Structures are given as structure tokens and as C-alpha cells.
């Protein structure tokens with residue numbers, strides 16, 4: 001089938017696809033502030049870019065992205081839309097449930113909103129696997145890019161840092177105003193090191209309170225953490241291509257059962 005985006009297919013196209021395949025990719029992001037220089041949709045754009053390129057390469061359908069995530073801390077800035085984790089669990093379960101009704105059985109959820117989306121996605125995935133007999137795989141770029149991130153000498157994961165901004169500079173250069181980016185390097189917090197690559201002991205993640213994050217951002221040049229000034233489209237392309245290759249591998253692993 002030429003079309004690989006679900007929203008561009010007719011029901012008949014989907015019916016034909018289901019005769020030979022039961023896999024589908026679901027990109028999930030957020031709509032939240034990413035500093036003054038990057039769009040609110042950054043997390044969704046990057047998930048969608050990985051999902052669509054891997055879907056096109058492997059002939060696997062891609063569902064329309066979920067543009068909303070759990071972003072209570074980022075309500076510090078306008079345009080952010082945060083949906084409660086409880087609602088997101090229900091939404092993802094309903095999306096998967098609708099698709100399962102007609103025969104989709106293998107779901108690969110591509111996360112663009114990092115650590116914050118993972119807990120509710122895990123709860124929804126466990127529930128639908130148990131109740132609907134489907135299989136759900138959670139594909140998170142931070143966990144799936146440890147090898148390439150080290151090679152590209154990326155700094156730690158933050159928010160609007162060089163990793164996701166490089167990715168955006170590759171996928172959507174028209175939406176990033178890099179000249180306006182101001183770095184806000186990480187500051188050490190004892191026993192709190194949340195980058196999946198960090199080998200040190202750490203407490204688990206809890207989204208900051210809105211006032212807590214505001215207090216942090218009051219002291220910084222922009223409402224991000226990291227060094228976006230070091231972002232380049234070349235690094236973004238290498239990172240993107242690595243993730244697409246990994247997602248294609250994952251899709252191949254779940255073929256045929």
C-alpha cells in the first residue's frame with residue numbers, strides 16, 4: 001500500500017492492509033513550551049517524524065499522533081496543554097481498543113515526551129495487553145539512542161537541549177529559531193540524575209510543581225535546560241536516522257506472530 005498514514009487512508013485501504021498485516025505505529029508527544037525559540041509541538045513533531053519515516057520504509061501504518069501529554073510543570077508558559085495522566089491512560093487504551101476491534105494486534109507506541117509520558121503509557125499498555133490480547137511495545141528515543149548519543153557527544157538530556165533541538169533542526173528547520181536560543185546548562189541536584197545514560201544513583205522522577213519550575217526559570221535565560229546553541233541539523237540527522245533504523249528493527253522483530 002502506498003499510503004502509510006492512517007488519516008490519509010479510506011476504511012477500504014485499512015481493510016486491505018489488515019488482510020496482510022496487523023501492526024501499527026502510534027506516535028505520542030505533547031504540546032508544551034520548549035523555550036522562546038522552538039515550537040510547542042516539538043515532542044509530537046519528533047515522535048511523528050520517526051514514526052512516519054520508519055512506517056514508510058517498512059510499509060507499516062502510522063496512526064495520527066496524540067498531540068497531548070502529561071505536562072503539568074510546563075503550564076508555567078502559555079500554549080502548554082497538559083492532560084491528566086488518568087485521562088491519557090484512558091485515551092491511549094481507547095485508541096488501541098478501537099484499532100484492535102478490526103484486527104490490529106501489534107502496537108508500537110513512539111514517545112516524543114520522554115520520561116514524563118512513560119508511566120501512563122506503561123499502565124495503558126499493560127491494561128490493553130491483559131484485557132484485549134494485543135501486544136504493545138513502547139519505543140522511547142532516549143532509551144533507543146544511547147549508542148548514537150555517545151558517538152555524537154551529546155550532553156545530558158534536559159528540555160529543549162541540543163538533542164531534541166538538533167532533531168528538530170533536521171526534521172523541521174523552519175520551526176526553530178536557533179539564533180534566539182539561550183543555553184541553560186544543567187545544575188547538579190544531589191541524587192537526582194534522570195538521563196537514562198547517567199550511571200549514578202538517582203531518585204525517581206516526579207514532575208516539578210508549577211511554582212517550583214517557575215522559581216527555577218526565573219533565574220535562567222530561557223525556559224529550557226541544556227545547551228540548544230550546540231544543536232546542528234547534521235547531528236539531528238544522524239540521531240534521526242539511528243532511531244528510524246532502530247524502529248524498523250523493532251517492527252521486523254514483531255512480524256509474523
Ligand SMILES: [Zn+2]
Nearest residue numbers: 042043160164
Ligand atoms: Zn521536548
